[in-house]
Amino acid sequence: MSAYTEHETIQVLIVGAGIGGLTLANICKRLGLRYLVLERSAAVTPVGAGISLAPNCLRVLDQLGFLPEIEREGQRLRKIRIFRNTTQWNMLDFDSTEKTFGYPVYKIERHAFHSALYRVAGEEHVLLGAQVVDVVDDAEKKLVTVTLADGREISGQIVVGADGIRSATRRALAKRGGETIINSTIRFTGRTHMSGYTAPLEHLGPEEEGVGTWMLYDDSIFTTWPCKDKRQWFIGVQAIVIASGFKGRGPLSLEKRQQGHDQWSVW
Numbered sequence: 001m002s003a004y005t006e007h008e009t010i011q012v013l014i015v016g017a018g019i020g021g022l023t024l025a026n027i028c029k030r031l032g033l034r035y036l037v038l039e040r041s042a043a044v045t046p047v048g049a050g051i052s053l054a055p056n057c058l059r060v061l062d063q064l065g066f067l068p069e070i071e072r073e074g075q076r077l078r079k080i081r082i083f084r085n086t087t088q089w090n091m092l093d094f095d096s097t098e099k100t101f102g103y104p105v106y107k108i109e110r111h112a113f114h115s116a117l118y119r120v121a122g123e124e125h126v127l128l129g130a131q132v133v134d135v136v137d138d139a140e141k142k143l144v145t146v147t148l149a150d151g152r153e154i155s156g157q158i159v160v161g162a163d164g165i166r167s168a169t170r171r172a173l174a175k176r177g178g179e180t181i182i183n184s185t186i187r188f189t190g191r192t193h194m195s196g197y198t199a200p201l202e203h204l205g206p207e208e209e210g211v212g213t214w215m216l217y218d219d220s221i222f223t224t225w226p227c228k229d230k231r232q233w234f235i236g237v238q239a240i241v242i243a244s245g246f247k248g249r250g251p252l253s254l255e256k257r258q259q260g261h262d263q264w265s266v267w
């Protein structure tokens with residue numbers, strides 16, 4: 001539970017307790033800054049499947065002290081087999097990543113990683129059920145004040161928006177800067193997605209450890225990624241089939257775009 005009181009001056013207010021916001025919270029902790037994370041959800045619950053940690057982010061996470069836990073809880077990526085339909089087409093080798101970039105690539109259960117960031121940032125520094133709806137910068141007082149959906153106001157010396165792809169922080173700043181509200185960050189691509197996490201696949205041998213698979217079919221893509229304990233995290237993407245009679249908006253074909261039509265069309 002957050003130990004925040006109205007009387008303390010927060011140096012860094014962070015909007016959003018996702019992976020970005022909680023990583024920043026951990027950086028603030030290391031630097032000895034007073035920080036508070038505002039998260040709209042009522043609880044930090046297990047969501048998502050697996051996530052990739054590439055060398056550039058592992059370098060930061062190492063400096064923050066997370067590398068031993070990632071090595072323990074994650075799975076190092078060694079290879080990716082690429083199939084074109086049912087024929088193996090290529091094999092990517094990740095064994096040289098560490099030599100080239102200083103760190104390997106790790107796969108880890110998203111929730112295990114997210115909850116480690118939350119635990120170390122300190123739950124007393126995270127205010128849950130705090131949905132930011134506005135951000136006002138007062139240059140004279142050298143404070144930024146955020147307004148929450150329930151009317152509470154909290155001030156800090158700086159505010160960092162880490163509130164994801166539909167960022168309320170970005171919309172508030174755009175509004176103050178006289179920009180029209182940015183709603184165009186998400187565009188329907190005509191593809192649907194599903195992902196998940198398997199139980200341990202006991203039939204996999206040592207040669208399969210750390211090996212992922214990409215299957216490129218004509219109408220879809222399916223990728224699997226190795227995780228700890230012989231589990232695999234997977235993602236499938238397929239172009240949707242529009243039911244006849246469906247009325248909605250979706251992207252135009254390449255041909256129509258080349259003819260100069262708008263990017264969107266009504267079916």
Ligand SMILES: Cc1cc2nc3c(=O)[nH]c(=O)nc-3n(C[C@H](O)[C@H](O)[C@H](O)COP(=O)(O)OP(=O)(O)OC[C@H]3O[C@@H](n4cnc5c(N)ncnc54)[C@H](O)[C@@H]3O)c2cc1C
Nearest residue numbers: 016017018019020039040047048049050131132163164168
């Ligand atoms: C539920 C979920 C599941 C995911 N699963 C996977 C996965 O399995 N594999 C993978 O590779 N990637 C996954 N991702 C994506 C990946 O984790 C993120 O894209 C990436 O880490 C970027 O993180 P972020 O911190 O910038 O934003 P996000 O992860 O989107 O986090 C933003 C946070 O801000 C909060 N927030 C939003 N608006 C407000 C507001 N107005 N006020 C206060 N708080 C607000 C949100 O509740 C959220 O906690 C998932 C993301 C989410 C949100």
